[in-house]
Amino acid sequence: MKKFLINTFIFILPILIVTFPLDYLISYYLKKSHSFSGELEVWNDIYEKKAGCDIAIYGSSRAWVHINPKILEDSLKYSVYNFGIDGHYFWLQYLRHLELVKYNRKPKVIILSVDNFSLQKRIELYQPEQFLPYMLYNKDIIKYTSSFKGYKKYDYYVPLLRYAGKRKVLKTCLRFFLKGYSKKNFREKGFVGMERTWNSDLDKAKEKIGEYKIKIDPKTLELFENFIRECIESNIKLIFVYCPEYIEGQHFVKNRKQIINIYKKLAIKYKLIYLDYSEDEISKNRDLFYNANHLNKNGAEIFSKKLAHDLKLYI
Amino acid sequence: MLFNSIDFAIFLPIVFFIYWFVLNKTIKIQNIFIVIASYTFYSFWNWKFLALIFLSTFTDYCVGLALDNEENKTKRKIFLGISLIVNLGILGFFKYYNFFIDNFIKIFSFFGQEIKPSSLNVILPVGISFYTFQTMSYSIDVYNKKIKPCRDFFAFASFVSFFPQLVAGPIERAKNLLPQFIKKREFNYEKSVDGMRQILWGLFKKIVIADNCSEFVDLIFNNSSNLSGSTLALGAMLFAFQIYGDFSGYSDIAIGAARLFGINIMRNFNYPYFSRDIAEFWRRWHISLTSWFKDYLYIPLGGSRCNIWLKIRNTFAIFLVSGFWHGANWKFIAWGAINAIYFLPLLLTNKNRKNLDTIAKTRILPAPKELIQMLVTFCLTVFAWIFFRANNIDHALSIISKIFSLSFFTIPNFDGREKALELIIIICIFIAIEWLGREEQYAIARLENKLTKPLRYLFYYAIIATIFFFGGIEQQFIYFQF
Numbered sequence: 021m022k023k024f025l026i027n028t029f030i031f032i033l034p035i036l037i038v039t040f041p042l043d044y045l046i047s048y049y050l051k052k053s054h055s056f057s058g059e060l061e062v063w064n065d066i067y068e069k070k071a072g073c074d075i076a077i078y079g080s081s082r083a084w085v086h087i088n089p090k091i092l093e094d095s096l097k098y099s100v101y102n103f104g105i106d107g108h109y110f111w112l113q114y115l116r117h118l119e120l121v122k123y124n125r126k127p128k129v130i131i132l133s134v135d136n137f138s139l140q141k142r143i144e145l146y147q148p149e150q151f152l153p154y155m156l157y158n159k160d161i162i163k164y165t166s167s168f169k170g171y172k173k174y175d176y177y178v179p180l181l182r183y184a185g186k187r188k189v190l191k192t193c194l195r196f197f198l199k200g201y202s203k204k205n206f207r208e209k210g211f212v213g214m215e216r217t218w219n220s221d222l223d224k225a226k227e228k229i230g231e232y233k234i235k236i237d238p239k240t241l242e243l244f245e246n247f248i249r250e251c252i253e254s255n256i257k258l259i260f261v262y263c264p265e266y267i268e269g270q271h272f273v274k275n276r277k278q279i280i281n282i283y284k285k286l287a288i289k290y291k292l293i294y295l296d297y298s299e300d301e302i303s304k305n306r307d308l309f310y311n312a313n314h315l316n317k318n319g320a321e322i323f324s325k326k327l328a329h330d331l332k333l334y335i
Numbered sequence: 336m337l338f339n340s341i342d343f344a345i346f347l348p349i350v351f352f353i354y355w356f357v358l359n360k361t362i363k364i365q366n367i368f369i370v371i372a373s374y375t376f377y378s379f380w381n382w383k384f385l386a387l388i389f390l391s392t393f394t395d396y397c398v399g400l401a402l403d404n405e406e407n408k409t410k411r412k413i414f415l416g417i418s419l420i421v422n423l424g425i426l427g428f429f430k431y432y433n434f435f436i437d438n439f440i441k442i443f444s445f446f447g448q449e450i451k452p453s454s455l456n457v458i459l460p461v462g463i464s465f466y467t468f469q470t471m472s473y474s475i476d477v478y479n480k481k482i483k484p485c486r487d488f489f490a491f492a493s494f495v496s497f498f499p500q501l502v503a504g505p506i507e508r509a510k511n512l513l514p515q516f517i518k519k520r521e522f523n524y525e526k527s528v529d530g531m532r533q534i535l536w537g538l539f540k541k542i543v544i545a546d547n548c549s550e551f552v553d554l555i556f557n558n559s560s561n562l563s564g565s566t567l568a569l570g571a572m573l574f575a576f577q578i579y580g581d582f583s584g585y586s587d588i589a590i591g592a593a594r595l596f597g598i599n600i601m602r603n604f605n606y607p608y609f610s611r612d613i614a615e616f617w618r619r620w621h622i623s624l625t626s627w628f629k630d631y632l633y634i635p636l637g638g639s640r641c642n643i644w645l646k647i648r649n650t651f652a653i654f655l656v657s658g659f660w661h662g663a664n665w666k667f668i669a670w671g672a673i674n675a676i677y678f679l680p681l682l683l684t685n686k687n688r689k690n691l692d693t694i695a696k697t698r699i700l701p702a703p704k705e706l707i708q709m710l711v712t713f714c715l716t717v718f719a720w721i722f723f724r725a726n727n728i729d730h731a732l733s734i735i736s737k738i739f740s741l742s743f744f745t746i747p748n749f750d751g752r753e754k755a756l757e758l759i760i761i762i763c764i765f766i767a768i769e770w771l772g773r774e775e776q777y778a779i780a781r782l783e784n785k786l787t788k789p790l791r792y793l794f795y796y797a798i799i800a801t802i803f804f805f806g807g808i809e810q811q812f813i814y815f816q817f
Contacts (some may be wrong), residue, residue, distance in 0.1 A: 021355060021522050021524075024522070024526055024527050025523050028531070031792065031795070033798065034796070035796075088783070170808075172341075174341040174505065178341065180803075181341070183803075184802070184803050185542075185546075185803075185804075185806035185807060186804050187754075187804065187805065190804060230397070255551065
C-alpha cells in the first residue's frame, strides 16, 4: 500500500507542479489574442488598469459597433472608452462595469445603450473563451457567469481545468508562443466600425422565426435598477441611449413598445436622460446598416457625430 | 456522478482511502461502507430512485433465503416468480410503460377505436436495466441451485449496488462477484496499478474518442436531410467509434475502479471491431449482456441444439429481446432483428464458432483475407448502428437511402470538416494501439513488461496530455439511458 501511495504521488507530482505555470502561460498568451471580437483587448485594458476614462459607453454589440469613442472625444473633449460586449445583455454588461470600477477610476458619465434585448438573459454563455484568462478565483466573474450554461464549478477553482479540450484556444496560444503575436488591436478604445453591406439576416429571421416576444428576466431587471441607483449614489451621470434600429426590423419584436416603456419609466423615475434614435432618420436608411440591429462603419460614424452633438447639451 | 467528472476524481480517492485505511478491520464494515458509498454515488443523479435499488436488493435477498429453505417445487416457482415480477415490474413500468401505452393506442386507432392517451411522464432511473438483470440472475441461479444464497445482507447489497458497475454494468453474475464480498480483500499493488492504468485508458476512450465523435455524429444525424450520402456514411462510422469508446471506456473505468477495491469484475469488451464475422463480434461486444441472454434466455429456450425452426426462433428471440432491452423504441428492435439476420446464416451453416482465437495471433499484421473479413464485419455493424443512433426507423431508412445513392461518391461536406480530419487521425492511432494490445484484457495492459519505467511514465503523460488537448465536450455515457 505504501509503495502504491508513494508511486501514485510521484506520478501525480509533475502534473501538480506544471499546473500553475502552464495555466499562467496559456492565460498569458491567450490575453494577447485579438480573437473573440476583440473582447480580450477590452478585458486586458480593464484588468491592466488602462481603461480609466471620463465617459464610458456600455451595452452590447449595439454599443460596440455603433459609438465611436474617438468622435465623441474630439467633440466633447473628454476621454471616452467603449465597453460594449458582443452578444451579451445587461447581466454581463454589469460584470464589465463592476470590473471597470474595481480596477480603474470610475467614469463621470456612463452612456448605456439600451435595446429590446438588454433585459433578457441567455441560457448559454456567449463567447465563453473571453473569460478564460481572468476567471480563476475571480469572484465577480464566478458570480455573474456561473448562472449560464458554460463553465462548471471546478473550472473557476482548479488551475488548467478550464482549458481542457479547448483546442482552438490552445492552438492560438501555441501559435503565439511559437511565432509571436500581432500587436495591432482589433478594436480601438473598444470600438470597431464594421465595413459591411446589408445582408439577408432580417429576411432569413422573418422566414425562420416570424414575430416573437422577448422574455424579460426579472433578476436582470432588478440588477438594472440597482445599477441605476448605484450610479446615482456614486455621482455618475447615467444616460440611456436607444441606438438606431432599422425601421423594418422594428416590427419583429412583438412587445417592443412595452420594453421601451420600461426604459422610459425608469428614466422618469430616476430623472435620467433618455435619447431615443429608433425613429431617427438614420433608422430609415438601410444603406447605413448591415443588418436590422447593427449600423455599418459609415452609419456608425454618422450616428456617433449626431450623438456627440446631442450629448453636448447634457455633458 | 460521471466517471469523467471532477466529482468522481474527488469521490474515488476519498472512498479508496476510507476503505483501506479507516475501515479495513472487518469485511462487514467494508461492505456497509461500499453500500453507503454506492448509494451516495447514485444519489448524485436522483436520490429518490435509491428506493428502487433497495427494493430490488431486499426482494432478491429474501427470495434467495426463501428458496434455500424450500424444497417444494411449486413454492420455489412462486418465490422465483416474485423476484421476476418485482424486477421486471420495476423495469417494465419505468422503461416500457409509455411505449406499450403508445403502441396500444396506435393498434386500437388502426381498428377505428379512439382511446384517450394516458402516457405518464415517467423518468427512467439510471442503471435500472443493469441492476435488475444482475439481481434477477442471482435469484435464477439460486433457484437452479447453481449457487448458495447469500445470508449476509450487506454483502448482497454490495453485490447489487457496487458503484463502479451500478449504472452501466458490466452485468455481473453472483457466482463471480458475490464471493468476493464475502471473503476478506487484501490490497494488491499490481492489481491496483493495473486498475489505475485501465481507468486512464477508459478515460482516453471516453473523453478523446467518444466525446469528440459525438460532436460530429450529433451534427450529422441531426441534419441528415441536408447532407450527402458520404457524409452520412462517415457519421455512421463515427458513431461506431463513439459507442465503442463510450461504452468500452466506461467498462474500463468500472473494471479499473473495482480493482482498486480488490474486486475483479468481468470483462465487457474484447476488441469487437477486430472480429472476422458477426458471431465473433457478438462474443466480443457487451459480453456481460450477451452472455446473460445466452445463459438465461437462449439456452433455456433450447439454444442451438434443436431443429432448424427452433434455432431460428431462438436466435431472433435473443436478438430482439436484446434490442428491446436497450430501449423502448422500435428502432432498437429493428437493430436487434438486423443482427439476427446477420447471425443466422453463420448459425445455420455451423460457422458461428469458426473464429474463436485472436486474429493474427502470432503476426503483426492481419492476412489480406482477415483484413477483408474485418472490414466487411465492421461495415455490417456500422449499417446496423444507423438504426441504433437514428431518432426512429423512418429516420434510419432515410439515412440509408441517402447512403445508397450517388451522393455516396462525393467528398463528405459539413461544418468542422477539418476538425473531423484531426479526429480521424486520432482514431487511426487509437486503432493501432488497440491492435497492438489485442491479446491483452485492455490495450495498454501489462505495459510494465513492454516498456521501461521512464518510457511507461512518458506514455501515461502523453495520454493525459492528449486528454487535456483533444478532449471533447463532456457528455453523459450513452448506456446511462438504458
